[in-house]
Amino acid sequence: MIISYTTKELELLARIMRAEALNEGDLGMLMVGNVVVNRALADCYTFKNIDSITDVIYQPNQFVGINSSLFQASPTTFEKNLAKRILAGEYYYPATHALWFYAPGKNSSCKSTWYSMPLAGRYNNHCFYRPNKGECNSIY
Helix, strand or coil: CCCCCCHHHHHHHHHHHHHHHHHHHHHHHHHHHHHHHHHHHCCCHHHCCCCCHHHHHHCCCCCHHHHCHHHHCCCCHHHHHHHHHHHCCCCCCCCCCCCEEECCCCCCCCCCEECCEEEEEEECCEEEECCCCCCCHHHC
16 A cells, blocks of 8 residues: 555545546556545645645546546446555556646647646546656655
């Protein structure tokens, strides 16, 4: 386990992974989970006082998925198992060190930077962005 969590937080993580990336498949949902955990571990930028899964998910203006019916519904056992894998420490490139992601649209390319951070890579319709090494040591 790379971060402590409650049963409620496991379910929150599973729900936000589904709401943000259901159409991206299992791997896309796992990568969203990576970003959530990275933000809880981060000691930089707007994440300095964000220390739990709950803090990350409910930080204002971060995840549009919290307004989705996909987020409101209870997670399935399968989705909770995906979340458990992330909480156990599984990481997937390009979300390995990412703190941000967005979906530009199927026929649009990723911006080279997002909030002044470099593009880490793309998976399906999500672009992932990470801080430069040395800028947020807690996630490297």
